[in-house]
Amino acid sequence: MCLPGSAKTDILFLSCAAGNATLLYTLKSRRRNPIRTWVVVLLLVACSDNSNKPYVEFIGGGFIFNYRLAEADYGFVVKPIRRIPTGTILEAQFENPSGGEPIVVRDTAKFGRLQYVFRTPPVHGVKANHDYQVHLRLLDPADKHVIASYSRTFRSDVDQSILPEHPPVVGPGYQRAPPRGG
Numbered sequence: 445m446c447l448p449g450s451a452k453t454d455i456l457f458l459s460c461a462a463g464n465a466t467l468l469y470t471l472k473s474r475r476r477n478p479i480r481t482w483v484v485v486l487l488l489v490a491c492s493d494n495s496n497k498p499y500v501e502f503i504g505g506g507f508i509f510n511y512r513l514a515e516a517d518y519g520f521v522v523k524p525i526r527r528i529p530t531g532t533i534l535e536a537q538f539e540n541p542s543g544g545e546p547i548v549v550r551d552t553a554k555f556g557r558l559q560y561v562f563r564t565p566p567v568h569g570v571k572a573n574h575d576y577q578v579h580l581r582l583l584d585p586a587d588k589h590v591i592a593s594y595s596r597t598f599r600s601d602v603d604q605s606i607l608p609e610h611p612p613v614v615g616p617g618y619q620r621a622p623p624r625g626g
Contacts, residue, residue, distance in 0.1 A: 497525050497526050498525055498526075498592065498594065499524060499525060499526055499528050499582055499591070499592050500522040500523060500524055500525060500528070500560070500580070500582075500592075500594065501522060501523060501525050502520055502521070502522055502594070502596050503521050503522065503523050503559070504520065504521040505518070505519060505520025505521060505578075505596070505598055506518060506519075506520075506598050506600075507570060507598065507600040509602065509604070509606065509607060511607060511608070511612075512611065512612070512613055512618075513611050514607050514608045514609065514610055514611045514612070515566040515607070516566065516567055516568075516570050516604050516607060517563055517564045517565065517566050517567055518538065518563070518564055518567065518570075518576065518598055518600075519538075519561065519562050519563030519564060520536070520561075520562055520578060520580075520596065520598070521559055521560070521561050521562075522534075522559065522560050522562075522580065522594075523558060523559045523560075524557070524558075524559075524560075528553040528582065529553065529591075530553055530554060530555050531552060531553060531585040532552070532553040532582050532583065532584065532585060532591065533550055533551075533552060533553075533582070533583040533584075533585055533588075534550065534551045534552070534553060534560055534562075534580065534581075534582055534583075535548060535549075535550050535580070535581045535582075535583055536548070536549045536550070536551075536562035536578060536579070536580050537578065537579040537580075537581075538562075538564050538567075538576070538578050539576045539577045539578065540567065541567050541568065541569040541570045541571070541574075541576060541604075542567065542568045542569035543569070546579075547564045547565070547567070549562045549563070549564065552585075553582075562580075568604065569604065570600050570603065570604035571600070571603055571604070572600055572601060572602050572603040573599060573600075573601070574599065574600070575597040575598070575599050576597060576598050576599070576600075577595065577596075577597050578595065578596050578597070578598065579593065579594070579595050580593070580594045580595075580596075581593045581594075610624060
């Protein structure tokens with residue numbers, strides 16, 4: 445910084461606290477330096493605090509009834525809203541339609557990933573117009589403590605009883621399945 449009264453005065457004050465970025469930038473000079481201006485702008489962008497935003501948001505999900513395979517499953521898709529630390533464990537817990545222990549599916553956060561898809565293996569006992577709860581937890585990879593937790597419900601419009609007991613076809617083509625028991 446130059447002495448008061450000199451022809452050139454530079455004052456740069458940058459504060460980032462609790463998501464509020466404050467900038468006091470004064471440049472008195474015969475020439476403005478565009479590089480310095482861009483550095484200040486980049487510092488402000490880097491200071492933006494998004495700690496109040498959720499890590500992810502649900503962007504889709506529901507039940508899938510595959511008549512051809514005589515199977516049903518369900519799942520959901522989340523997209524990151526803010527940066528998830530690399531290595532973080534994303535753990536999805538699905539309510540089991542047939543009762544019993546929840547179905548757990550895990551994935552690991554990777555830098556730059558645009559979405560995470562979670563699907564159950566085939567499930568049984570899906571009832572129409574019943575809410576099924578899912579929970580997503582983000583776990584620290586070192587000590588497994590919960591970083592964030594989210595919940596959502598999914599509802600099927602149809603009952604699993606609409607599916608055949610056995611797959612009606614086999615193979616990649618639509619060849620009829622051989623008769624059972626004979």
